[in-house]
Amino acid sequence: MRTLHLQGLALIAVIALAFGVPYLAPYDPAEQLDPASTRYSPPGSSCWVIEMADGRVLAADLQSRHPQHEALQIVRLGLTLEIPIADIINLSDQGVPERRRFLLGTDKFGRDILSRLLYGARVSLGIGFLAAGIGFLLGGTVGSIAGLSGGIIDRLLMRFVDALLAFPRIFLVFTLSALFEGPSWMVIVVLGGTGWMAASRLVRAEVLRVKASPWVEAARASGQSSWRILTRQILPSALDPLVVETTLRVGEVILLEAALSFLGFGVLPPTPSWGQMIADGSDAITYAWWITAFPGAAITLTVIFINLLGDRSTAQVNSPSLSESVSAV
Numbered sequence: 001m002r003t004l005h006l007q008g009l010a011l012i013a014v015i016a017l018a019f020g021v022p023y024l025a026p027y028d029p030a031e032q033l034d035p036a037s038t039r040y041s042p043p044g045s046s047c048w049v050i051e052m053a054d055g056r057v058l059a060a061d062l063q064s065r066h067p068q069h070e071a072l073q074i075v076r077l078g079l080t081l082e083i084p085i086a087d088i089i090n091l092s093d094q095g096v097p098e099r100r101r102f103l104l105g106t107d108k109f110g111r112d113i114l115s116r117l118l119y120g121a122r123v124s125l126g127i128g129f130l131a132a133g134i135g136f137l138l139g140g141t142v143g144s145i146a147g148l149s150g151g152i153i154d155r156l157l158m159r160f161v162d163a164l165l166a167f168p169r170i171f172l173v174f175t176l177s178a179l180f181e182g183p184s185w186m187v188i189v190v191l192g193g194t195g196w197m198a199a200s201r202l203v204r205a206e207v208l209r210v211k212a213s214p215w216v217e218a219a220r221a222s223g224q225s226s227w228r229i230l231t232r233q234i235l236p237s238a239l240d241p242l243v244v245e246t247t248l249r250v251g252e253v254i255l256l257e258a259a260l261s262f263l264g265f266g267v268l269p270p271t272p273s274w275g276q277m278i279a280d281g282s283d284a285i286t287y288a289w290w291i292t293a294f295p296g297a298a299i300t301l302t303v304i305f306i307n308l309l310g311d312r313s314t315a316q317v318n319s320p321s322l323s324e325s326v327s328a329v
Contacts (some may be wrong), residue, residue, distance in 0.1 A: 021122045025115040029099065030270040034059035037076055038102075038110035040288045046101040050074060051090040052084065058083075059110070066096060072097070107280055116272040117294055123273045125302070128186050128254040135194025136246040138200025140239065146200070147207025147238070148230070158204070159251040161197045169194055173256060177265035184267050187260065192252050199245050206238040251303035258299055274299050 013165040027033075037059040038047055050072070060074035071082045085091070090098055104113035146157040176190045211234060219229050241274075260266030261275030262282075269276065274295040281291025293315060 007313050015248075021118050022139075025112075025118045026103075027112045027115045029111060029119040029272050032104075032109045032111060033057060033100070035108070035110040037061075038106050039108050040284065041102050041110070041289050042288075043103060043113075044101075044106040045105065046099060046132065048096075049090070049098040049100055050088055051097070052083070053087050053089050059100075060097075063097060083222075091136040105288070107277075107291050108288075113290060113294055116277055117274075117298060118276055120272040120274045120295060123184060123267055123271060123299065124254055124257055124275070124299070127184060127191065127257050127273075128250045128306075129190040129269075130188045131192035131195065131253045131257075132246050132249045134188065135196040135199055135249055136242060138193070138196035140203050140242050140244075142196070143200035143203025144207055144235065144238065148212070148234070155202070158201070158324060161181060161200055165197050173260070174263075174265060177260055184271065185247050187257060187266055191256055195249055197251065198248075199242055202245055203242050206241055207234055208236045210234045247306060247309055251306040253288065254299060254303060254306075288305040 017292070027190040033047075033049065034057055047061060048063045050058045050060060050063070052058065058074065058076060061077045064073045065071075070085045072085060072088060074081050085095075088097065099309060100112075102112055104117065106112060107116070108141075142157055142161065145152045172194050173190060176194065176223065177187070180186050180190065203303055216229060216233050219233055222294065224232075244287070257266055258275030258278065261273045262279040264279070267273040277295040278292045285292050
């Protein structure tokens with residue numbers, strides 16, 4: 001198909017991100033590193049991490065080796081402390097503890113924003129593509145059956161679709177999310193199961209158009225089987241606009257998931273998502289702007305890219321070449 005290569009590249013990028021996040025994220029996104037010392041650390045800040053034998057983890061602004069005693073001097077929360085070397089388990093060969101850098105800062109629990117942003121990308125993009133895929137399958141199936149069958153089946157299916165479209169989707173999504181609050185897969189099912197109706201009408205209209213086209217009539221006159229006409233003529237032409245519609249729906253689903261997570265109906269903590277990150281920083285936006293700014297920018301840029309991808313695909317679908325039109329006949 002003419003547009004599948006664009007969506008295929010986007011899907012490959014999402015899959016690569018999903019598998020590559022554990023290697024790209026510098027730290028555990030759920031790790032609360034000494035929150036009293038590292039909470040609301042600004043972008044570009046760093047700290048020394050001292051792991052104690054008793055299981056405690058301390059984050060220090062400064063550290064130095066005591067010249068006379070086997071102890072490490074650290075400055076934490078403005079106080080100078082001495083810790084025996086024997087009590088520290090993460091000293092390097094040079095005798096210094098681990099140093100962590102927070103390129104995008106930390107949140108109120110001392111969690112690294114960059115790590116959470118990357119893991120949140122896997123969650124938000126995964127939900128967007130999978131929910132849009134569910135809409136693709138449901139919309140394509142219902143629309144194809146209605147357009148190919150005609151008669152009473154067509155009317156019943158379209159009246160059912162009209163009844164679902166009569167409900168505001170956002171209200172339906174919030175209601176189902178509140179009733180079936182749970183893991184990420186439930187969010188995918190809710191968003192995908194409420195976003196296929198417009199796609200079904202699009203596919204039905206395209207199937208009806210292609211069924212009445214001259215090349216399908218010519219194929220029937222040449223004695224081709226109904227199955228061959230369906231698979232070689234009708235469905236490929238009908239699925240082109242559905243692919244474009246699905247691409248545009250991905251951005252819409254990402255925004256809906258962000259809204260759900262922001263309101264507490266989406267992905268449950270501690271799993272990070274972009275909407276949940278914005279909600280976490282909403283009470284500190286005046287003095288810790290980075291908690292909401294970076295996931296907000298990620299959502300904005302992602303939706304813009306997906307919409308541009310959909311616009312480009314739309315142009316390709318609406319401007320078939322002469323050779324393609326001749327080959328279709």
